[in-house]
Amino acid sequence: MSDIVFRSDMTADLVRCAARDSDVIFAARVSTQGEQSLAAAGTEATERDRGLIRFLMRDRHGSPFEHNSFTFFVEAPIFVFREFMRHRIASYNEESGRYREMRPVFYTPSRERNLVQVGKPGAYEFRPGTDEQHEIVEREIRETATAAFESYQRMLESGVAREVARAVLPLNLYSSMYVTMNARSLMNFLSLRTKREDAAFPSFPQREIEMVAEKMETAFAEAMPLTYDAFNAGGRIAP
Amino acid sequence: MSDIVFRSDMTADLVRCAARDSDVIFAARVSTQGEQSLAAAGTEATERDRGLIRFLMRDRHGSPFEHNSFTFFVEAPIFVFREFMRHRIASYNEESGRYREMRPVFYTPSRERNLVQVGKPGAYEFRPGTDEQHEIVEREIRETATAAFESYQRMLESGVAREVARAVLPLNLYSSMYVTMNARSLMNFLSLRTKREDAAFPSFPQREIEMVAEKMETAFAEAMPLTYDAFNAGGRIAP
Amino acid sequence: MSDIVFRSDMTADLVRCAARDSDVIFAARVSTQGEQSLAAAGTEATERDRGLIRFLMRDRHGSPFEHNSFTFFVEAPIFVFREFMRHRIASYNEESGRYREMRPVFYTPSRERNLVQVGKPGAYEFRPGTDEQHEIVEREIRETATAAFESYQRMLESGVAREVARAVLPLNLYSSMYVTMNARSLMNFLSLRTKREDAAFPSFPQREIEMVAEKMETAFAEAMPLTYDAFNAGGRIAP
Amino acid sequence: MSDIVFRSDMTADLVRCAARDSDVIFAARVSTQGEQSLAAAGTEATERDRGLIRFLMRDRHGSPFEHNSFTFFVEAPIFVFREFMRHRIASYNEESGRYREMRPVFYTPSRERNLVQVGKPGAYEFRPGTDEQHEIVEREIRETATAAFESYQRMLESGVAREVARAVLPLNLYSSMYVTMNARSLMNFLSLRTKREDAAFPSFPQREIEMVAEKMETAFAEAMPLTYDAFNAGGRIAP
Known part of the structure; x- marks a missing residue:
């Protein structure tokens, strides 16, 4: 199975953007x-629109933060997509x-990914x-994924339907999707999926979805700098 | 009160459009x-994308019909806005x-507006x-609106807050708004707010919101002709 | 028109309640x-569930705050309903x-309703x-509402459809509705529709919708005391 | 690993039900x-309420179909949950x-599950x-799941965090959840997740999510018989 690929990174490309700070202004x-x-x-x-946007936030x-639209193409493992799709807006x-x-x-x-969890639910820390x-994780993941994919292939080759055969594929398989959201939803997503430890309302996302969120945040900051600034000034709580 | 204006038409201008048939294709x-x-x-x-879009519908x-965005500027009387905002998406x-x-x-x-309702709930007809x-309606509306607006002005002049004084304003006062929705929501709106008498799922909108819907429909048909065609081919039921 | 009624109060009766703190617990x-x-x-x-609920908030x-349901019967003027129905959940x-x-x-x-607004947008104060x-407001409202309702009646008597004739009715006409929401949505509603002046995220609702919100808050506090306590402890920001 | 369990069935228990046909009536x-x-x-x-409910549908x-609430406890494999959670209401x-x-x-x-897919996308048939x-599928699934779970255990034993170790678990692992929805959302779910081949708007759900949907449908039919009847009479399209 020479073509199996192992990745440690995420993709979140902004493929369509109809979002500017001025959209917030005209709506407000x-x-x-x-x-x-x-x-x-x-x-x-x-x-001088900065003040208005801060006030709205x-x-x-x-x-006023809803009259715009971001479309991202995302590649990430299925366990990340499972968390992502809990966001209904x-x-x-x-x-x-x-x-x-x-x-x-x-x-x-x-190697940068912390592997050890200490503490109690709601106050976990990663070390x-x-x-x-790291060697164990690397070996287990490679061997299990490879064996699972070979099993998937054998079922397909025997004429079994894709939707049945996929049952053996592991949660670290990459999938891809388009996701479209407006700035208000995006701020809500960022507030929950990036880490804020010492805030009044802290959040402790799994690192892998945070990696996706960070890429989306970069695109957001570039498209709507005043909105992004007000979001940070307000403690990163979505309005 | 020489500056009172009476209108019989609606405004629904497409002020921002990030919507093309090709958006449906890449998402699907x-x-x-x-x-x-x-x-x-x-x-x-x-x-050749026409077939795919019809199949999706x-x-x-x-x-796939959600990765796009229409923003309209709408001017209509408040009784129309009341119905419009029942659409939560x-x-x-x-x-x-x-x-x-x-x-x-x-x-x-x-004069084109039918004024007389006959039949029973769920099967009303307008004649x-x-x-x-028409003279009665014209006179009653002009006199009542004028008197109400004068009353509103008197309260404002006496120092009463706008939010209190507005209580006397009638439902035919024009308001204005921005509304943003994607093609899927727009099709849902059109299916309920344009008249379809003989359909499996009929709809009987009030004429005034239908006037707004018709303007939105024109903009939709122009921006996404294949999607619009499939919507009509499928009986104007949103997917 | 001897049967015209003027009211200064709001109705928000809890007609169905499927909501207990224990619903939050099992879901969490x-x-x-x-x-x-x-x-x-x-x-x-x-x-001992109190700690868990505070942590979730x-x-x-x-x-976990969504697996429950409150249904209220609300009577309030149309200008209140207009604000209420902006809440899409x-x-x-x-x-x-x-x-x-x-x-x-x-x-x-x-007489308790403050009538005078001072200050600037976003920092209005009422006095x-x-x-x-008060006499002006009382007189203007009584006269305008009475005249408008008489106009409405005359149009109906001449055979004009209700949906046309209602155009002259004022925004202070009472309407009635059922509204169903879960505790999470209800907390969001309360956070925006009750006054919080000195909070990190202040809110300045119009007094009339706040009167409705206060009645709903009482019912919420009774049905889910631990959740209500955690909501207040967390600064009245919905989770 | 003597305690590994293999199941072929789904759980969808109605654990809380605040839903009756009369809820539709009072709301309407x-x-x-x-x-x-x-x-x-x-x-x-x-x-005699039957006619009204059919008319509404x-x-x-x-x-009117939203003022009620069903809470189900569901156990199903993760690939079913992935489809389920795409339903945002x-x-x-x-x-x-x-x-x-x-x-x-x-x-x-x-053995009842059809394994072979023929035809083209949008018109697949299962045989x-x-x-x-069946022997191949049974063997592949047992061996792959067992190996994956042993790998998961080895990582946990070496001190690796659960959220990292779970990456190797396959999509046919059972999970459990509470899901709450109202009758309108439930009808929408059923219309898409039970098979309707010859309808104007056909649907071709994966068999495993249909197994969950069928159990939910039974509970719905029992709680709201008139609504269920009207749903079927109207071609199983949610209103």
Whole structure:
């Protein structure tokens, strides 16, 4: 099975972006300016719009952050997709194990990934694994994934349907999807899927989904710098 | 009160559109093509994509129709907005009677608007009003709206807060809003807010919201002709 | 028009309640106990469940607060319903001005209602009205509502459809609805529709919707005392 | 590893039910009866309510079907949960592979499960597998699941965190969850996850999620017989 691939990274490419800070402005200004708000907003948000955006975030006027749209192409292991799709205010289309033969690409943690969990539920901490632990993980994952994929192939070759054969594939198999969400949903996602230890409302995401979230955050910061700034200023709680 | 305006028409301007048939294609093709789906989709949907889009609509694969976004600026009377905002899968920002003094623009039906309702709930039919009925409606609406707006003004002038004074304003006052939705939500909206009398699942919208829906439908048909065609071919039921 | 009624109060009766603190417990414990969580939860939450519920609230594990349901019957003026229905995570059925002749019940502020707004958008403050202002408001509202309802009646009597005639009715007309939501949505509603002036995330609701929210809050506190306690302990931000 | 369990069945137990046909009636009647609708509905729907419910379904008045709530405890393999959680109008709490060591319970198809897929995407048909194919599937699934679980155990024993070790577990591992939804969402789920081959809007669900759906359907039919009847009469399309 020479073509089995093991990866330790995630993909989250912004493939379509219809999102600017000025979208927040025109939507918010309709409250006070009605039909003139679009003209008032212009196409680029200015520095003096910064205050308005911070005010909206603080007072949790969430709806002005919804008139925009980000579409990402994401590649990540299935256990990440399982967490991702719990977020209900987004649109998903994923590669299908019913319609397609899955490709043998599997996740294995890099050396930077902490392997040891200490503490109690709600206050877990992660620490680096030893060399031996990294070797064990590497070996177990490679051997199990390889054996599982060979089993999958044997079932397919015997004429068994893809949707049945896929039952043996492990949770570290990579899948791919498009996900579309607006800035408000994206901020909610980031607030829960990036680590905030000392906050009033802390979050402790699994590292692998955080790796995806970090890439999405970079794209968000670039597309909507004033909104991103207000999100951070407000403690990274979505409005 | 010389500046009172009476209108019989609706505004639904497409102010931002990030929606093409090809968005449906790339999202749907990820099922079978994974990472190659974006390249496969191209930027323009072709005639041969028509079959795929019809298949998705028929089998109610709704999610591929969600990776896109329409933003409309809508002006309509408040009784229309009341029905509109019952649609929960859209994003709204509306002119605020708390933050702004409302302008005196009111709806009055045109001569084309049927005024007489016959039949029973669930099977109402509308018939043209007589000349006299149109005169009555025109007179009652003008007089009541004018008196109400004068009352609103008197309260404002006496120092009463806008949010209190607005209580006297009638339901035919125009308001304005931005509304953002994707094609799937838009098709759901159209299926319920345009009239379909003889369908398996009939709908009997109030004429005034249908006037808004018709303008949105025109913009949708132009932006996504293949999707619009499949929507009609499938009996105008959203996937 | 002897039967016109003016009210200053709101109705929010809990007509159906399938919500207990123990629902939160069994849902949360499935994480760690799988199939044993239902038995572990029992039918009544105990004091030792308090810590778990506070932890869930703090770490924004919101989904355990969704497996329950409150149904309220609400009577309030239309301007309150307009704000209420902006909350998209609830189910609504409202009295219909298309299917029914509206009854002449109108809102007028009580003497306790502050009438004067000072300050700037986002930092408005409300102060008591003078006797004269209260008299003006009382008189304007009574006269305008009465005239509008008489106009409505005249149109109906001339054979004009209810959905057309209602255009003249004012925003302080009472309507009625059933609204169903779960505890998570209800906490979100309360956090935005009750006043919190000095909080990290302040809110400044219009007093009339706050009057509805206060009644709902009382019912919530009674049905789910531990959840309510944790909501308050966490700064009244919904998880 | 003597305690590994293989199952071919699904669990979908109705653990809490606040849903009756009469809930639909009181919600619908508020349109025409306002504050009297609750009294009018009574606690039990009668045969004469059947017509109203059929009318609501046909004209797609969906909201009256939302004022109720079903909570199921579901046990099924992860590949079923992956499809289930794509339904965004439901509330989920699932056993956590981060907080808990997973138990070795795995799915293997029964002899009744068709194994062979013929035809093209969108028109797949399933046919019985041969004895040999069933033996292959049985053997591959048992061996792969056993090996994967042993690998999982070895990683845990070496001190590796559960959330890392679970990466090797296969998609046919059973998980458990609570899911809460209202009748409208449940009908939508059933319309997509039970097979309807010859319908105007056909559906071709994977057999394993259909097995879960069938159990949910039985509970729904028992709790809301008139609603269930109207759902079937209307071609099993949710309103």
